[in-house]
Amino acid sequence: MSYDDVETPAVLIDLDIAEKNVQVFQEYCDSHALLLRPHIKTHKLPFLAEYQIAQGAIGITCQKVSEAEAMVAAGDMRDILISYNILGKERVERLRQLSQKVTISVTADNTFVVQGLSAGFKDNNKPLPVLVECNTGADRCGVATPEEAATLAEIIAKSSGLEFAGLMTYPPVGGANTTHEWLSLAKTLIEQKGLEVKVISSGGSPDMWLAHEMPLATEYRIGTYIYNDRSLVMRGTCEFTDCALTVLATVVSVPNKNRAVIDAGSKVLTSDLLGLKGHGYVLDRPDLTIDQLSEEHGRIVGNGEINLSVGEKIQIVPNHACVVSNMLDEVNLKRGTKIEGTCLVTARGKVW
């Protein structure tokens, strides 16, 4: 099959590029004695998670219980960290059932979550490892100070059914130094309480090549690196030739010589900008800008004449690969320009 046979809009995954991306970053982690725990949010595909593990990853990261369930049902995920505050009696029970099938750990940043986890695991056959999520500057979740981290670590350690497992952070971009200081102090304070900090989990794609600058971290969580995207190219993390996920679209209208419309809109490319202008990069056409999206239309304008014809197919590197993976039920797998087949996106839409 060639691109001509693909019904557009379509998401294409180049397996040669994805495999190379996995290998190269695994080698980097190996050379720095850093364990790698890829986040499956980027691909949501069990076979790619298994590939990451086969190359040396210690397991995977998921964000929600339902995501982990979908991955475990379809493949051997070995060891899963769910890096999220898990709430609700029923959901904690599903987590407990999952813990019978696979090694699993979670994070928490507050006592309400810890109490819920403890209630669900107090009669379990093994304790649930819980990491304290730390806010080292990204200002999303996470305890606010190293002192609070130590307090919560102690609460976890004393909660029946739970085991304190370490620290987790999603550091701010460019924040290796402050994150290192923060976590060092937290580690010291926790050890002073007689607790061991087995795991220090850091992550993030933008700073992936600087992961070794925080030697305190024992493992690194990273998602986008397998596909890469326009946002990472713009940050200098990779090149367009390293982008494994592209959107294939067809030009449906060329209303005038400076404008064209494609059949991929926000239902495929999404409105994620990640600080960029425009909604993706048209391969081999740096003169073009996707300046506007509606649900089923992408509008393209050019520096000069647009030089596109109705019926022509174009390939787009989206701003943000992970969210594009979440839009369609299936993706097309390719190597070079040869389409090898389609694949259901197993963990698509799993937000619970």
Place this chain on the structure above:
Amino acid sequence: MSYDDVETPAVLIDLDIAEKNVQVFQEYCDSHALLLRPHIKTHKLPFLAEYQIAQGAIGITCQKVSEAEAMVAAGDMRDILISYNILGKERVERLRQLSQKVTISVTADNTFVVQGLSAGFKDNNKPLPVLVECNTGADRCGVATPEEAATLAEIIAKSSGLEFAGLMTYPPVGGANTTHEWLSLAKTLIEQKGLEVKVISSGGSPDMWLAHEMPLATEYRIGTYIYNDRSLVMRGTCEFTDCALTVLATVVSVPNKNRAVIDAGSKVLTSDLLGLKGHGYVLDRPDLTIDQLSEEHGRIVGNGEINLSVGEKIQIVPNHACVVSNMLDEVNLKRGTKIEGTCLVTARGKVW
């Protein structure tokens, strides 16, 4: 069932509000002798399309063939306009098959599309009605001038298997006057060629209450009005109490007194801003702003103390209802605060 029983994040559809929205705008259209053809992109639910038709709509609007297929497979849609340039031999054949089951018409803005439609319908048992899409200022698709509209109308009329049916536009917001002038001239030019302009189809939710200011239009296409959303409230088209679609989310973290994090991120709310600041309106809490989304996290900041607790549920009116309908496989149907059940989103993810 109450909100307590709903696993979050979840999309809630208030049927009382949705039904009232449908009724009120149907009455408006009836009072102005304007035919109503709702766009199903907002709800993607056959039972709501059937409700719209039962209240007086003449049929529905879809944007893609697969969307129309999904709707026809699940309900009586009566008469469908696919307001899109349909390309590709296989897709045109699927359109032809659909035309055997339901009254169907399409739009085109270029000869390449017209030729493809003609090739697919030349041996069909009945001609395909084709409307010329006109660019009256929104600068997306559409022929550029009334003269071009007349030329394309004549080409359609002369194409075997096709029948010229009229004009279609998605007018710019606030553009009733210029749109009226544009279409008047196109109509005159086309009639001078001896062709009848049976249908003039206009649309758009922002200007819905001004639809009567363009008496030339025979029918009105509109999607969002059934659910409404924050963007329409901000434009003054409706009130928050008219918003039928909300997102139910749980507070998972309150890291400090000025910040909270909910379990709904861009995988539910999407990054659509539609010119607004923030990612939705928290019902009954005008002091809060959802200032940042990642895939599974929504960050909330407040004017003063956030006054939210971990585990608490909040209800959000999203910026853009249509795209939220496309994110999850099912929605929860409610009346008031009583959850009546869940419903699969039949036409979700249909982009082909």
